[in-house]
Amino acid sequence: MWIRLRLADLKVILHFVGLFVIGIGLAMLVPLVTAVVFGEWDAALDYFMGFGLALCIGMGMALGRTRGENVTHADALVITALGWLAASLIAAVPLALSGNYASYLDAVFDAISGLTTSGLTVVNDLDHMALAHNMWRHLTHLIGGQGIIVAALSLAVGLRGGAFSLYLAEGRDERILPNVLYTARFIWFVTAVYVLIGTVVLWGVNSLHLGMAPDRGLLHAFWISVAAYDTGGFGPQSMNAMYYHSYSFEIVGVFLMLAGTLNFNLHAQVWRGDRPELWRNIETRVLGINIMLLSALTAIGLAATRFLPEGFEILRKGAYHIVSANTGTGHQTVYPGQWTSDMGGIAIVAVMLAMAAGGAVSSTAGGIKALRLGVILKSIVHQVKQSIAPRSAVLKARYHHIEDKFLTPEAASAATTVFILYMATFITGGIIGAAYGYDPVQAMFESISATANVGLSTGITSSGMPVGLKIVYMVQMWGGRLEFIAVLTLIVQVLLSLGVRRKGSL
Amino acid sequence: MIRSLKNTRTLLVSICCIVALFCALPSTAAAASDTLSPAEVVEIDRDLNGTVIEFEGEAIGEALHADATHKWVNVLGDGMAVGVYVASDSADLVGTFGDHRHDGDIVRVSGTINVACDEHAGEFDVHAERFEIISQGEVRETPIQPWKAVVGLLGVAVFLVEWRFYGRLKERNLA
Numbered sequence: 001m002w003i004r005l006r007l008a009d010l011k012v013i014l015h016f017v018g019l020f021v022i023g024i025g026l027a028m029l030v031p032l033v034t035a036v037v038f039g040e041w042d043a044a045l046d047y048f049m050g051f052g053l054a055l056c057i058g059m060g061m062a063l064g065r066t067r068g069e070n071v072t073h074a075d076a077l078v079i080t081a082l083g084w085l086a087a088s089l090i091a092a093v094p095l096a097l098s099g100n101y102a103s104y105l106d107a108v109f110d111a112i113s114g115l116t117t118s119g120l121t122v123v124n125d126l127d128h129m130a131l132a133h134n135m136w137r138h139l140t141h142l143i144g145g146q147g148i149i150v151a152a153l154s155l156a157v158g159l160r161g162g163a164f165s166l167y168l169a170e171g172r173d174e175r176i177l178p179n180v181l182y183t184a185r186f187i188w189f190v191t192a193v194y195v196l197i198g199t200v201v202l203w204g205v206n207s208l209h210l211g212m213a214p215d216r217g218l219l220h221a222f223w224i225s226v227a228a229y230d231t232g233g234f235g236p237q238s239m240n241a242m243y244y245h246s247y248s249f250e251i252v253g254v255f256l257m258l259a260g261t262l263n264f265n266l267h268a269q270v271w272r273g274d275r276p277e278l279w280r281n282i283e284t285r286v287l288g289i290n291i292m293l294l295s296a297l298t299a300i301g302l303a304a305t306r307f308l309p310e311g312f313e314i315l316r317k318g319a320y321h322i323v324s325a326n327t328g329t330g331h332q333t334v335y336p337g338q339w340t341s342d343m344g345g346i347a348i349v350a351v352m353l354a355m356a357a358g359g360a361v362s363s364t365a366g367g368i369k370a371l372r373l374g375v376i377l378k379s380i381v382h383q384v385k386q387s388i389a390p391r392s393a394v395l396k397a398r399y400h401h402i403e404d405k406f407l408t409p410e411a412a413s414a415a416t417t418v419f420i421l422y423m424a425t426f427i428t429g430g431i432i433g434a435a436y437g438y439d440p441v442q443a444m445f446e447s448i449s450a451t452a453n454v455g456l457s458t459g460i461t462s463s464g465m466p467v468g469l470k471i472v473y474m475v476q477m478w479g480g481r482l483e484f485i486a487v488l489t490l491i492v493q494v495l496l497s498l499g500v501r502r503k504g505s506l
Numbered sequence: 507m508i509r510s511l512k513n514t515r516t517l518l519v520s521i522c523c524i525v526a527l528f529c530a531l532p533s534t535a536a537a538a539s540d541t542l543s544p545a546e547v548v549e550i551d552r553d554l555n556g557t558v559i560e561f562e563g564e565a566i567g568e569a570l571h572a573d574a575t576h577k578w579v580n581v582l583g584d585g586m587a588v589g590v591y592v593a594s595d596s597a598d599l600v601g602t603f604g605d606h607r608h609d610g611d612i613v614r615v616s617g618t619i620n621v622a623c624d625e626h627a628g629e630f631d632v633h634a635e636r637f638e639i640i641s642q643g644e645v646r647e648t649p650i651q652p653w654k655a656v657v658g659l660l661g662v663a664v665f666l667v668e669w670r671f672y673g674r675l676k677e678r679n680l681a
Contacts, residue, residue, distance in 0.1 A: 040606065045654040052661025059668040063675070097654065127566045127582055128646070130606040211571040237567060237580070239587050245570060245578045245629065307621075313628040335548050335586070335630060342552070342621060 011064035018061025020083040025054025035132035043130035050094035081490035088112040114140030116481035119233020119330035119455020122463040138223040145230025145364035198225030228256035233330025233455030241331040261327035261359030286370040295319040301346025325354035328365040330455020355454045366453030372415035379412040450476040545584035560616040566604040569597040592634040602643025612641040
């Protein structure tokens, strides 16, 4: 049975989406202050206008609901899907005014990419972009990495009724602390610690080792830390991670990417003193094995092409990009075109597999996720064992994730469902890219990168690509970040509403 | 006899000089027209890896320390930038680097292209042999558009009215 939304539900949905829009408007104060501090008055006006529009539009939407109705589970899914879309549309306003985007659609593309921590970009002339706009692009990673709902929850913006449903709808699978409000605040606390560590260390690298001016060094350190920890992938310069020409920079980046891809629940366990959980957990095991195997595969591929001359360089380049892909970050130290011209087929396949696999659930990473892959693998092994066991034998499969758990058919089915949805989206995006005339391998690479919110690119993603393909990638990034269910619920509700309207009953 | 030999030698030397001049002329002309943009350098034919190329572009960001004697200058053109490994003395000649407020100095670089540099961990770079500033950078115009402030102010004003209206609706519902 399909449950249709009532008018009262729509008012509740609009109210919360409006609150998220106001939240995005308030977040624009950060780049506004940045612009004022650095005397970028043109950019300051972009953010003042964005701020005013966000408050006005957001409050207009929030007016719909003044009573304290609770949020149902279906409402939560639609609020989440629409909230992310509305947040992207309003976050794009100052970017569109910056002069660095060919159209408002391009600005929306980067806003969605930033909020979903994808990192694909269609920006023009990034190297001349205002510091305030770069601050905003990276701030979208910070807001989206933790989650717009989590941000709202941690500020306790009237989301208590149905708060846990909203939290789950945003692609988070686990409550870390008994209270969802404290869970949201814990996620921000962990993020603050890692971003602070990253910023301080990278500021040192930038200022002392690379000789950057202290203010620019600090801004770059903060932006790169946010982009790496939130597994985003934006960079303040068009050369991305290549701009810095620094081994130290890469090491700090890898540390932050790995920290960002771990489950917040696992961070909590380790911080509580349960360090063995780090290697007992099925997720970290799958992640570790995946990164090692795919790094080795990439190294073999790079060695075969003789693109890189020495063993250490092969390992460094290969491991960096596999970590970047597997964690869903997308920082790269090769030019987009080099994936096809220099890296060779095996390395591309390894990177595509790493992107698709993704990081941990309840982390800032995208992709299918290590826990689901672990559960599916356990399920396959279990099926094989059962098929060769005596008929009377009762076999139970177990896995460890924070606690010992039995592998239930429901868990295996849920993991397989999400796996199938990701695979279907990867393939669909790849076919559409190929239909636009791009090389099928490149099209598939880009499709996986968008859906798994990675941001590595072979060069298809640019301001010059077809509008239709931009929209396809935007939908993929949006659906992938919310793990499809919220977006599918929204689509079903829209279709049901249209059906109702035809019958004249709404 | 000796005189005729001298004449022959002079003639041969002259012919050689003329031939050498003719050979050199097209290559000089080619070199002049072979100045690339950084985007062309990135997409260069891989057979030219390890050869000397010449390209022009805008110095962006800042010069970054590479080692005791060299710096990195990233050079932008046609939407792509290339890292140039250049002697610190030459890098210090750049007066303006491109950023939001400046168009950077335009530099001409002649150097060895490395698609995967042995010395720098497999990076794509150019090791400069000659590095010259061909035009000085300048301040970029970033015009201020007052209409944005007007729209922003209107948005805030409407928000305040809505906020008051929302408060009244809430009070009425509570009553």
